[in-house]
Structure formats: C-alpha cells, structure tokens
Amino acid sequence: MTGTEAIASLYRASKLTKYFPVRRGVLRRHVGDVKAVDGVDLEIGRGETVAVLGESGCGKTTLGRVLARLERPTSGVLEYDLGQGLEDVTRTSGSDEFAFRQRVQMIFQDPYTSFNPRQRVGDAIAELLSVHGMDSSEQRADRITEVCEMVNIRPEYLQRYPHEFSGGQRQRLSIARGLSVRPELIVADEIVSALDVSIQAQVVNILRTVQGETRVSILFISHDVGVAQYISRRTMVMYLGKVVEVLNSATLHERAEHPYTQALISAVPTMDETARRERIVLRGDVPSPINKPSGCPFHTRCSYVMEVCRVEEPLLRAARDADHLHQVACHLPEPPAMSPLRRQ
Amino acid sequence: MSRLGTDPILSIQDLDVKFTTSEGEVHILRQVSLDIERGSFLCIVGESGCGKSVTVHSVVQLLPENGEITGGRVLFTVDGRDQEISSMSRYGAQIRGIRGARIGMIFQDTMSSLNPAHKVGRQVAENLHQHRKISRREARELVVKMFSRLGIPDAERRVDAYPHEFSGGMRQRVMIAMAMICDPDLLIADEPTTALDVTIQAQIMELLKTLQQEAGKTVVLITHNMGLVSEVADDVAVMYLGRVVEHGSREQVLKNPQHPYTQALLQSVPFMGMDPNVPLRTIAGQTPSPASVTDGCEFAGRCPYVQDRCLTGKIAFRQAADGHVARCVLLDEDGMSECSRRDDARVEDSSGQEART
Numbered sequence: 001m002t003g004t005e006a007i008a009s010l011y012r013a014s015k016l017t018k019y020f021p022v023r024r025g026v027l028r029r030h031v032g033d034v035k036a037v038d039g040v041d042l043e044i045g046r047g048e049t050v051a052v053l054g055e056s057g058c059g060k061t062t063l064g065r066v067l068a069r070l071e072r073p074t075s076g077v078l079e080y081d082l083g084q085g086l087e088d089v090t091r092t093s094g095s096d097e098f099a100f101r102q103r104v105q106m107i108f109q110d111p112y113t114s115f116n117p118r119q120r121v122g123d124a125i126a127e128l129l130s131v132h133g134m135d136s137s138e139q140r141a142d143r144i145t146e147v148c149e150m151v152n153i154r155p156e157y158l159q160r161y162p163h164e165f166s167g168g169q170r171q172r173l174s175i176a177r178g179l180s181v182r183p184e185l186i187v188a189d190e191i192v193s194a195l196d197v198s199i200q201a202q203v204v205n206i207l208r209t210v211q212g213e214t215r216v217s218i219l220f221i222s223h224d225v226g227v228a229q230y231i232s233r234r235t236m237v238m239y240l241g242k243v244v245e246v247l248n249s250a251t252l253h254e255r256a257e258h259p260y261t262q263a264l265i266s267a268v269p270t271m272d273e274t275a276r277r278e279r280i281v282l283r284g285d286v287p288s289p290i291n292k293p294s295g296c297p298f299h300t301r302c303s304y305v306m307e308v309c310r311v312e313e314p315l316l317r318a319a320r321d322a323d324h325l326h327q328v329a330c331h332l333p334e335p336p337a338m339s340p341l342r343r344q
Numbered sequence: 345m346s347r348l349g350t351d352p353i354l355s356i357q358d359l360d361v362k363f364t365t366s367e368g369e370v371h372i373l374r375q376v377s378l379d380i381e382r383g384s385f386l387c388i389v390g391e392s393g394c395g396k397s398v399t400v401h402s403v404v405q406l407l408p409e410n411g412e413i414t415g416g417r418v419l420f421t422v423d424g425r426d427q428e429i430s431s432m433s434r435y436g437a438q439i440r441g442i443r444g445a446r447i448g449m450i451f452q453d454t455m456s457s458l459n460p461a462h463k464v465g466r467q468v469a470e471n472l473h474q475h476r477k478i479s480r481r482e483a484r485e486l487v488v489k490m491f492s493r494l495g496i497p498d499a500e501r502r503v504d505a506y507p508h509e510f511s512g513g514m515r516q517r518v519m520i521a522m523a524m525i526c527d528p529d530l531l532i533a534d535e536p537t538t539a540l541d542v543t544i545q546a547q548i549m550e551l552l553k554t555l556q557q558e559a560g561k562t563v564v565l566i567t568h569n570m571g572l573v574s575e576v577a578d579d580v581a582v583m584y585l586g587r588v589v590e591h592g593s594r595e596q597v598l599k600n601p602q603h604p605y606t607q608a609l610l611q612s613v614p615f616m617g618m619d620p621n622v623p624l625r626t627i628a629g630q631t632p633s634p635a636s637v638t639d640g641c642e643f644a645g646r647c648p649y650v651q652d653r654c655l656t657g658k659i660a661f662r663q664a665a666d667g668h669v670a671r672c673v674l675l676d677e678d679g680m681s682e683c684s685r686r687d688d689a690r691v692e693d694s695s696g697q698e699a700r701t
Contacts, residue, residue, distance in 0.1 A: 055541035166630050196391040196631075197568060201612035201624035208623075223541065226571070230614035230624075253617045267546035268616050269571030271598065275617040276575070279550070282543050285511045 007045030010184060010217050011067065011104075012086055016040045016076035018059075018066050022290060032290045036062035037073075038241035041316065044185065046081075047215040051222060051232035051249060055264075057286060059241040060221045061189055067219065068106040068187045069097065102132045105178035109190040111170035115162040122158030125177045132181045147176040150213070151206050168199035172206060179210060185217045192227060204231060225268045229253070234325055237261045240289060240297040243316060246327040257319050257328045257335035260298045266339050278339040296331065304336055352379040353421055353530055353562045354403065359430070360415035361395075361402055370635045372398050374586045375416065380530075380579075382421075385556050385563045387573045387594075389609070390583035393631055396566045399583070400532045404443045405434040422446055422529050445475040448523030452535040454515035458507040465491075465503025468522045475526050490521045494551060513544035520551065531555065534566045549576055570613050574598050582606045585642040586634055592668030602670035604647050641671070649674060 017040075019033035036059045044050050054060045065071045067078070079086040080100070092100060108114045115124055122144060129140045145155045151172040162170060171191055178186055188207070192200040208231060211218055222228040228235055229249045237245045237258065245258040253275055256262045263280040270276055282301045287293050293300050299309040308331050319326035320335050328335070361373035373395050380386050388396045401407050403418055418430040420442065432439040443449075451457050459467060468490070469483040478486075484503065491499035494517045507515060516536055523531055533552060537545035553576055556563045567573060573580055573594070580597040582590040582605065590603040601607045611625035629646050641647070644654040653673050662675040 055543065168630065197570070197609060198391065198612045198627040199630065201614075202626045204614065205624055205626060225542070226614045226616050226618070229616060230618060230620050250620065263543060265616070267543045269542075269546075269549070269569065269575045270616045271571055271574045271610070271613070272615055272617045273574070275615075279546055281547065281550075285513075 007048055008081070009043055009086060010046045010048075010081050011044045012079045013040060013042050013067065014077045014079070016042075016063070016066060016078070017074045018062050018071055019074045034289050035059075035241050035292060036289060037066060038292070039076075040238075040241075040243050042236060042243065044217050044219060046184070047211075047217055048234070049211060049218040049220060049232040051220045051228035051235040052238060053222060053225060053228045053235050053264075054238035055223060055286070057240075057289065058238040059289070060223075060238050063238070064106065064187045064189045064219060064221050067185075068104050069100060070106065102181045103183055104185045104187065105181065105183040106187040106189065107171075107174050107178050107191050109193055111167070111174045112162060114174055115170065117162055120159055120161060121165070121173050125158075125173075125180050128177055129180055143180055144176075147180045148173075150179065150210055151176045152202075166199070168195055168202055171195065171203050175203070175207065175210070179214065179216070182214075183216060185219065187219045187221070189221045190223070193222070193224070200227070207231065225252075225265065226270070237264070240286065240292060242297055242329065244298065244329050245319075246316065246325065247319075248323050248325045251323070254338065255319075255321055255323065255326065256338065257321070257326070258298075258330050259302045259304055259332075259336060262336065262338055274341070276342040278342055280339050296329075304332055306331060351382045352419075353382040354378075354380040354564075355419040355421070356380075356399070356403065356416070357419070358416035359399070359402060359413065359418065361398055361407065362412055362414045363408075364410045364412075367635065371637070372411070372586050372634055373402070374637075376583075376586070376588055377416075378581055378588060378591065380562060380564060382529075382562055383556070383560055384578045385553070385565065385576055386579045386581065387565045387567055387577040388581045388583060389567060389570065389573055391568060391609075391631060393585070393634070394583040395586040395634075396583050397534055398586075400449075400534060400564060400566060403429065403532070404447055404449060405429065405432060405439045406443070406449075407434070420446070420530075441475070444471050444523075444528075445526045446528050447530045447532060448526070448528035450516070450519050450523050450531070450533040450536045452538050454512065454519050455507065457519060458515065460507050462506070463504050464507055464510070464518045468503075468518065468525055471522055471525050486525065487521065490525055491517075494521050494524070495547070496521075511544075512540050513547060516540065516544075516548055517551070520548075520555075524555070528561070530562045530564070532564045532566075535568075536565075537572075538567075538569075545572075552576070570598075570610060571615060582609070585631060585637060587642060587671065589643065589672070590670040592664070592670075596665060596668040600664070600668075602664045602668070602675050603643075603672050604649055604674075605643050606670070641673070 016037055018037040019035050021030050022032045022034060024031045040063060052060045066073050077088060078090045080089045125144050126140045129143060134140050148155050153172055192203050220231050229252055232249045235247050235249045235252055236243050239260050245261045253265055256265055263282050266277045266280045284301055287300055295311050296309040296314050299305045314329045314331045316327045316329045319328045356376055356378045359373055359376040363370045363372050376399055390396050402413055413430050417428055420427045420429050465487050468487045472478050472483045487503050488499045496502055496514060496517050537548050552563055555561045577594040580594050581588050584605050590597055590606045601610055608625050608627045614624060627646050632645060640655040641659045644650045659671050659673060661669040661671050663669050664675055
C-alpha cells in the first residue's frame, strides 16, 4: 500500500478476515459464515487519523475489534511497530498480548456500559493504570489529573460515579481512560453517534486537540460522513466486509470514484447548498453477509455493472486521479462522474 | 406574538404541559406557540429534552398518563371548521376520529410500533376499519395500492408478510402507509430516519417531500439533523428547554439565525465539505433540568451574550423580519440581532468547560 510514505507505519493489516460461524439445528451443524470482515488491507501511520466509514452491517465495528485484539482474526496478518519496525503480532499471546493492549486502546459508542456503575470513575482509570504497571498511587493520581485536564473534566469530579455524569462527560472520561496509559493508537467506535450535536462538537474538538498534543493515532469508526471527513486525514469506505475505496478526507466529497461511495455521498443531507448533489438512488437492500454476491460485493446494486463485476472481485488499486492516497476497488476503466450538483 | 400565517391547519397557542413525577410537578412545555401553514413542510429541531416530541404528542392527545395539558390550546382546522383538540377528552370518540384519520403519525422505532405477530397488511388495514365502513377485500386493495405508491416492491405479496421480514427502511414505509391510509391532512413524523442509514434516509425523505408536494399534505418533521432541515423544510421552529426560541422560513432561520442558541447549534455540526481547520462551535455546559427553569430566558445560563435583562421577567418574541421571530432581548427593533453582528468578533472557547455542579 502506498500513500503513507511521509508517515512511519504503526500498524498494518493484510488480507484480514473475521468470519462468525452460523450454526443450525440440534447438531449445531455449521451451515455458513457471516463474513463480517472479508479481506481487508489497511495501514495506519504514526500520528495519523484514519476514518472507517460505512453503513450498518458493513463490518466496520468488527474490523475495529479485531485491530484492538478483542477478536482473533480468522485469517490474515497483523503487523505492528513495537519499536524496531513492523513485526508480525497476529499470533502473540500471554504477556506480549498484554503489553500490546497498552499500545492500542478502544473507546466504545456507549460510555455508560463501559464503566462499572459501582466504581468511582477515578478508580476505574486508576485500575487501568495499575494493571499496566503503574504501582505508585501518587504517580497514578498525577497521571489521572493530567488526562482529565486534557478532556476538560475537573479532577474533583473523579470521586463521582458514572451515573452522575452527562453522556458527553462520560464519553470524555472514557477518552481520558483510554489516553491514561499513553497508547499509540485509539480505536474509536462511533463515539459521538449517541450524543446531541452540541455535545458531539465538544467531544470531536477534544479528540482533535488531544491528537495534536499527543500525536496518538486514531482509527475513527463512523457512519457520519461529515464527522468522519472533519476529523480524519484518510477515509476508508467499507461495504459488506470489504474496503471499496480509500480517499483523502479533504476531497472525498468531490473526488470519490467508487459508485458506492458516490451514492453514499449523494445521500448525505448537507447544510452546504453548493455541495449538494443529485441523489443516486440505490436499488434494493444490502445483500446478506452470509450469502455474499460473487465478484464485486456491490454489483447487485451498481448501475454501472459489467459482466466482469459478477465473476471477478476487484482489488484495491490506485485511483485515476493524481492523488497518491486515493485507492479504489472497482473494475470500471474510467470512474463514473460524480452526480451533478443540484440546482437550488 | 407568534409567527402569523394566513391559513394555518394547526395552531398551537400558548401550550403548557406539565408532568407529574416522583419529584413533583415539572413544567415541560411553556407557552409553546406555533402556526403550521396548510400544505407546508415544518421541521421542529432541538436537542434531546427540548420538548419537540412532547409538543406533537400533545397535539394528538398521546401524552403519557402522568402528562397533562395545563394551559393554552390547540386548534385543528379542516374543511373550514376549527376543532379545539386540546379540550377533547384524551380517550373520547372525538379525538379518535381525528387521530389516525385526519392526523397521521410516524414514529422512530418501527419495531415497537408494529405488532410482530400480525401481518403488516392487516395492521395497516386496521386503521381503515377503525375509521370507515369498509369490507376486508376493499381494505386489502387499498393497502396494496398504498404499498405500491410508497415504493414497497411486490406489494400484492408483501402485505401478507410479517414485520420481521422487512428491512428497517421498508418497515418505515409500512409505518408511513399506516399513517397515510386514511388520507390524513396532516402528517407528523417524529425522528423517522434516526435509526436508518443515510441512503435509506434519503429515500424516506424523498417520499415525505413527494407526499407534501404532490398530495398536498402538511408535514411536520421532528429531527435534530440540521442537514436534513436545510434540504426538506419550508419552515423551521427551533426549540430549547420546552419553548420555541426561533421560528421562520428555512432561509431565514438557517441563513440568518437570530437566537444565540440557533446560531450555536448551526455551527456545531461538521458538514460535508466543511473546512477542517475551523473549530466546531460548542455550547458551554449542558441543558439544565426543566425543573430548574424559573424566570427570564432559559438559555441565559449557557449564552455567551447574557445580560442582566435576560435573567428576569418574561422574554417576548421579537420580530426579525416578516414571518421570522425569535425570543431574545438582543433582537432590537430594526430587526438585526446584536449578537449576529458581534458574532465574528467573538470566537467561543472550543473546549466546552463544565457548568454542571
């Protein structure tokens, strides 16, 4: 994969898959697999923010969980820079895996369920620190105060229980907890989706400030094109367990080449009237991840479908524009034009 | 003073709603006034807890047991006749003749609005049988016709399917069919697409817009998505903490917002194509509890432009332009708000400091 020459690679996944078996009947016979992640290649640079964008069921959350090592991949290779360049970490276990968890922290959508309701939030953060080897309680207290300042939570609030905070504060606390162990990568799974817009803005601003100060890499998983574009440098668009396009976030709304990305962008309601495009209406529903279509996963709904799309799966290749970050998995020799801007 | 329309289908006047809770009585809606123009598309926007859902639930007398309309009135005008909905008994025949027949409702959560054990066609037809003398066969035909009109493929067969056999977007179309089957004059949609993907959301919005433009329905859409508002609305009402704070045409409210809350709300959403170097505007603190509001402007505690006169007395609507009103003392007589003038000079602290105690 190209495009990250300027930034040292931190994490690389190659041909990553995660299948969940489907069992039926009394014998629990194995009848198929939900192919949640189906051959994903990705690379995250040090200090880079990458957005994973997709609709429900596209496999973005599973991808995040596999990268945070909360799930074991079915196949594929994970390589991580532990200090001496990329090393294979796919099969690490025991103390190596434990050390890895300190480097990669995950933050979830619902902060209420990620804190123990009977534990004071300060203790919850302290627990993580002591698990990862910070033995002195003074050191822990200093570090907790430090991260709480980063996310604008007053240290005196740490004596409180999770239910005493608002949704936005709880989400900032889970960011603080993730940051406390000085991770190199944060996997943020839909962390602002459940928040009201003005609160969402607080969390997004804090995440950006923290990223600027600590240079932590962020994998920002989202279904919201506006937020994903605003926060990230690169955006990966997923559809049915596969990455269909990787683009420079800044120009994503103008330069998308994959028919699915174009349809997605045309469907996003935007306040910017000059950026509104004619809507591309997709036929039918997303196919089941158990019985995936052959060839290109999008061919059942694509209006440019060709014979080759039904049989041969397209691989990510350099896009037609000059942008070296931009990659697309599509057989079309020429990218279709973006749908025209709507006249007001 | 509320915004004056010429031919309102629904007129909400100084509506007060109180809820009885274990902590005593809580004033949820305070003097909500809205005139909804016949044939228009109104969006009611606001964050959670602002009272937007309670407002439309009061309109059709669907408040929960502990909620009560304590003041003001709701007038529904069809065929030149005014009907005072707010004075009807909530279980009476009068309101049942309007709810479902003249006013259709669409809710966010389709799975809890549809009965999983009955075929969808039968559930949609139930509304017809409730309001009209009609045979089963005729009802079924009407349902099939409605399904195909709303873009449910293979309608003839799909009326006999169960809710779980539909995707989220298709279930929402079934809900719209249920609301539309008696040919209502007013359609109220309470966050109908919040749980749906954007591509499906676009289809549902297109459908609602078509119903308004081609079938002449009046649509009230409750949403918190500013992008949606700017695409579909004719008129916009912004609510905060149980009150309408600003009301006007889409153009007026989105392009020239007068209330500091509306201004902040509009600048807090990252939209596609936005300059990523511009920090998002945040609103300091968080929405207070409705029980804590006493006097003056309810936004005063979070407003960057707060003055002494905001803290006491009744804040009245002031007119910004023809048909554009906002409840803010900064809006002076010439119709140009001081805060929008000062807006450029003042960049808000982006961190969102705590105000909670």
